Amino acid sequence: MDDETRPGGAMPAPDGAGQDRASQGQDRASELTRMTAAELAAAMTAGQVSALEVTDAHLGRIDGVDGQLHAFLHVAADSARAAARAVDERRAAGDVLGPLAGVPLALKDVFTTTDMPTTCGSRILGSWRPPYDATVTRRLRQAGVVLLGKTNMDEFAMGSSTENSAFGPSRNPWDLSRVPGGSSGGSSSAVAGFEAPLGIGTDTGGSIRQPAAVCGIVGVKPTYGGSSRYGLIAFASSLDTPGPLARTVLDAALLHEAMSGHDPCDSTSVDAPVPPVVAAARQADVSGLRIGVVPELSGEGYQPGVLARFSEAVELLESLGAKIVEVSCPHFTYALPAYYLIAPSECSSNLARFDGMRYGLRVGDDGTHSAEEVMSLTRAAGFGPEVKRRIMLGTYALSSGYYDAYYGKAQQVRTLIIRDFEAAFEQVDVLISPTTPTTAFPIGERADDPIAMYLADLCTIPSNLAGNAALSLPCGLAPEDGLPVGLQIMAPVLADDRVYRVAAAVEAALAQRRGGPLLDAIRGPAGLPAPGIAETGAPASGAPGTGGSSI
């Protein structure tokens, strides 16, 4: 892909002279939307900018580009401004505020919110307004984080592209004809598109890491049970894990700490301290660490540019003082089929609650149909094709006669995958692999080919089955298409800090080599707020059209 198909950044460079007030305001808004959460928080603490101004800058950005990105299903401008004003008032009153107070965030529409619609990307919830906030929602509000709105997702978080959303796909800011990944693709598109510095997603089979990888941002699946599922609309309860999306490792760590911790409302919540992820992100040092490369997550079927960038990342880690070893995890080959038995089985049970009786859509209640018929008509009208496929697949796998051969066997494979991880972590501190076998694929390419779509989660699923922490970090652009490649870092259960420590070291080394953040290389009609590029006068050498020579 070359620059002709990706018009250059629409924002003019601020030259600081002869500008009228409006364009100065626009430059300042652009600057605010380019800042990281940590930078925004510091600027607000120092009194250089108000939370309201920060929120307005991001709402303006959403106004300007979300028509193209379609990252948001609902923008809550009024309540966002009210939340920002409340932070400003508390700060003026001298209250001690959390480290993310006043920072805007894009929330995946899988979390319940009392003051915004909650659709889960589905029509079956109709115009449902939840009666309670999810724990994640509540904690963010308490931390003073400003919720800008709810982001698009594959229906009930089932998918890798947002094409399974009942409300149409989101777009990848790197190339609007491509998917932003999924299921948390609305949040990844919003963060990569500078609509919000932070996003929240959920990761059941890779739904945070895969969209982060294909959008060139950071995404983390915390240890299962490290972040609460209360108020997270259930897909596969033994796998669902909320986690952060951000443009830097430190920002992801700050959000990780703000959203995590034991929750008595979630019976699978782990009653243990949150791992010291922010300290690890600041440590950013891999010298002496043992890092394992998993051969089963590489090779045939992987895009050459993905493998090239991954190999360079391995070399980089070695140059930073890490000890690299190859560690085989033989059962990872069976993770994908095991997942596509376990997750659909759990989903077929969880989604039985959508019966049209107590809330949401009801179809066919005209006096001529029984309750059972109304349920069947409602579910047929309210669910999209992928959800129907998975409900039927799960129903099949749980049927008597098939249970032992499918669901039971998959649960045994899950045990073997956990043992693979345990054996590997006796030899190394973290494991690494590509996050996804390919870069972002074109919208429509896999929409009616479920198996091709499922392959997008090949590398991410083992950590869901084993419950351990895993992170995706951008590690460059694939030369063949100029699109971002993700490096996955996996650590043992409750050792989430390790993935941040390694990622921060790689991030710093890559930024030094590249001369700036990877996202500076975005060119596109989403019209990214470009002063960062123009001011330094040094466009990233890995930009599309330059052959993607840097990592």
Added chain:
Amino acid sequence: MSIARAEVAHLARLSRLALTDDELDHFAVQLDQIISAVAHVQEVAADGIPLTLHAVPVTNVFRDDVVVPTLGPDKALDQAPAVEEQRFRVPRILAED
């Protein structure tokens, strides 16, 4: 390993999904492909291997037996498709005869 259209129709009934004939035709082919793919788990030698239901097990999660506020009837019925006499109104659940 394969699944017949009639079996898919049965699964749809069990799943309370009123599918059209076209949908059944389409899903029968796709589910057959998916089931063939996931059947690879059967290649794994796993005799005697325990099942994992939760990867990060927690056991005996109790809380104090304390009464806390719950949703009142107004709030609970607020989002219902149909309400009658402070209850969810549902279509008939028994056959006519």
